[in-house]
Amino acid sequence: xxxxxxxxxxxxxSALLLALALTLLSPGTEPxxxxxxxxxxxxxxxxxxxxxxxxxxxxxxxxxxxxAPTVAATASSPTPTAAATASAMPSGxxxxxxxxxxxxxxxxxxxxxxxxxLPSADAAVVRTLAQEVWTAETTGADxxxxxxxxxxxxVPLRPYTQVRVQAVTARTDGDRVRVELLWAGADPSGxxxxxxxxxxxxxxxxTGWEPTR
Amino acid sequence: xxxxxRPKWVRKIGCLGVLGVVALGAxxxxxxxxxxxxQGSDPVTVPVxxxxxxxxxxxxxxxxAVAAMPTLSPSCKGLDxxxxxxxxxxxxxxxxxxxxxxxxxxxxxxxxxILDGSGAGGNTTPVRDTDGGKWDGNxxxxxxxxxxxxxxxxxxxxxxxxxxxGGANPNNIDDEAxxxxxxxCGNGRDLTDPSQLNAAIYQYNASMxxxxxxxxxxxxxASLGTSTGGGGPVSERVQRVIDAARSQxxxxxxxxxxxxxxxxxxxxxxxxxxxxxxxxxFDCSGLMLYSFAQVGVHLPRVAxxxxxxxxxxxxxxxxxxxxxxxxxFFGNSRGIYxxxxxxxxxxxxxxxxxxDSVKEAAVWPYDYAGGARxxx
Numbered sequence: 001x002x003x004x005x006x007x008x009x010x011x012x013x014s015a016l017l018l019a020l021a022l023t024l025l026s027p028g029t030e031p032x033x034x035x036x037x038x039x040x041x042x043x044x045x046x047x048x049x050x051x052x053x054x055x056x057x058x059x060x061x062x063x064x065x066x067x068a069p070t071v072a073a074t075a076s077s078p079t080p081t082a083a084a085t086a087s088a089m090p091s092g093x094x095x096x097x098x099x100x101x102x103x104x105x106x107x108x109x110x111x112x113x114x115x116x117x118l119p120s121a122d123a124a125v126v127r128t129l130a131q132e133v134w135t136a137e138t139t140g141a142d143x144x145x146x147x148x149x150x151x152x153x154x155v156p157l158r159p160y161t162q163v164r165v166q167a168v169t170a171r172t173d174g175d176r177v178r179v180e181l182l183w184a185g186a187d188p189s190g191x192x193x194x195x196x197x198x199x200x201x202x203x204x205x206x207t208g209w210e211p212t213r
Numbered sequence: 214x215x216x217x218x219r220p221k222w223v224r225k226i227g228c229l230g231v232l233g234v235v236a237l238g239a240x241x242x243x244x245x246x247x248x249x250x251x252q253g254s255d256p257v258t259v260p261v262x263x264x265x266x267x268x269x270x271x272x273x274x275x276x277x278a279v280a281a282m283p284t285l286s287p288s289c290k291g292l293d294x295x296x297x298x299x300x301x302x303x304x305x306x307x308x309x310x311x312x313x314x315x316x317x318x319x320x321x322x323x324x325x326x327i328l329d330g331s332g333a334g335g336n337t338t339p340v341r342d343t344d345g346g347k348w349d350g351n352x353x354x355x356x357x358x359x360x361x362x363x364x365x366x367x368x369x370x371x372x373x374x375x376x377x378x379g380g381a382n383p384n385n386i387d388d389e390a391x392x393x394x395x396x397x398c399g400n401g402r403d404l405t406d407p408s409q410l411n412a413a414i415y416q417y418n419a420s421m422x423x424x425x426x427x428x429x430x431x432x433x434x435a436s437l438g439t440s441t442g443g444g445g446p447v448s449e450r451v452q453r454v455i456d457a458a459r460s461q462x463x464x465x466x467x468x469x470x471x472x473x474x475x476x477x478x479x480x481x482x483x484x485x486x487x488x489x490x491x492x493x494x495f496d497c498s499g500l501m502l503y504s505f506a507q508v509g510v511h512l513p514r515v516a517x518x519x520x521x522x523x524x525x526x527x528x529x530x531x532x533x534x535x536x537x538x539x540x541x542f543f544g545n546s547r548g549i550y551x552x553x554x555x556x557x558x559x560x561x562x563x564x565x566x567x568x569d570s571v572k573e574a575a576v577w578p579y580d581y582a583g584g585a586r587x588x589x
Binding site: 095105193197 | 304364419422486487550569
């Protein structure tokens with residue numbers, strides 16, 4: 001092997017590897033995290049209701065419905081690359097229980113699905129109060145702030161732990177406000193789950209807002 | 214549905230023996246029978262067979278407790294095993310990690326955090342000792358005990374009724390389930406009335422969030438309880454897929470990690486901050502890729518696309534429509550965000566979230582989005 005080939009062959013291999021790497025990293029081909037989803041792939045709106053033959057070993061991909069999208073075909077927003085620093089999901093969706101930093105994305109999606117209708121000033125107050133009341137509901141903390149809502153009871157409380165409210169939205173409901181929220185926490189058995197649904201009601205008073213049942 | 218009236222000789226064998234016999238004969242593995250409580254006359258509909266990921270011995274205890282209520286609390290209406298199972302799910306995950314002996318004894322005993330008010334387990338209100346440390350090992354403060362987490366003082370109030378001859382033990386699932394049934398029934402509650410049902414659960418734990426969660430699980434068990442798809446034999450290929458997923462138990466979650474060859478580093482970065490490039494493991498759909506590849510099935514990379522493969526099982530059909538080897542999805546109106554491998558009995562193997570690892574778990578009670586079947 002000549003000197004030039006000793007140089008060129010590795011260089012060519014490197015170029016091929018680089019090209020392969022770039023191909024793998026290009027949008028639409030990189031393995032995206034699991035939570036990637038497209039509007040067409042909702043829980044109830046999938047087109048894949050038709051039975052298909054079972055795939056056989058070596059036969060490759062099971063026959064999917066014609067409408068079934070592929071990852072490459074359905075990436076509707078930039079796919080993450082290894083150089084990215086955040087927002088790995090093409091759809092911006094966080095994974096299940098992906099930690100507090102994912103809560104803004106969860107809340108944005110939740111509010112899109114459950115839009116509120118309060119003036120922004122009221123919405124901000126209601127949001128803060130709802131977080132406090134729900135924390136009291138789940139952990140027992142500061143229940144004394146709302147003695148009518150949390151009347152003294154001999155019933156023991158075994159509180160949830162690691163509680164945080166992930167998303168809040170509020171709408172008027174008659175003469176009060178219905179607050180829907182998502183929260184995360186560990187139940188008395190220690191089982192942690194996120195995106196738990198919760199509902200509470202708030203009523204405007206002469207001095208502000210109060211939780212009501 | 215099978216309806217039988219037990220002859221006396223059968224009663225002497227006991228309901229559990231009957232349950233086993235009927236279970237063997239039931240088409241598809243799960244049937245129902247109407248059974249008389251030992252001393253009662255009202256028929257009680259109870260499930261038989263392997264059900265919903267609840268250990269069989271615990272299910273037996275729930276069924277016995279419900280069947281005994283017409284005698285022990287005649288005015289009580291509407292108590293069902295699903296409610297007892299839901300409480301045990303939230304309180305101890307069905308005594309997960311503990312052994313249940315044939316006589317109902319659970320070992321090691323289940324003892325909650327010592328309620329000394331220090332904040333451990335979130336408790337800030339001390340509960341002074343009432344049992345001399347007999348059940349919770351602490352003679353200064355109490356702790357909740359047993360799979361349904363009774364305070365010793367509460368359990369003591371039911372001990373004589375649960376086991377008239379003495380010797381009731383909160384870490385015996387028969388005793389604990391019976392005490393819980395009596396506690397829920399109170400002075401003859403009508404648990405078909407939502408307000409009375411809520412009150413019954415609330416007295417267990419003073420949180421409406423807790424009440425909601427128990428009711429979620431009760432509904433989940435009610436759906437699963439009629440399942441015929443969880444207990445039967447599975448095909449060799451389905452078993453290989455399940456075995457492949459199970460073999461990865463304990464492997465870390467990695468954002469974007471996993472492929473058909475196995476665990477791998479993932480990509481940067483989850484919105485919660487996990488950099489999958491630094492973790493060798495699986496994300497939820499990566500685990501499916503690997504597991505199904507072992508039988509030559511090549512899935513799309515992400516959960517939302519995996520939901521479009523094979524026969525879709527709509528969420529409206531309930532978890533009971535799933536069969537072992539199905540993929541089980543979770544999502545909301547925005548779409549699918551999680552996938553696991555259904556293994557029957559209301560259980561799945563999944564890579565749940567960043568910071569966690571591949572594990573078996575109950576199918577989540579929230580955001581169930583149906584399944585997909587690629588193997589039959």
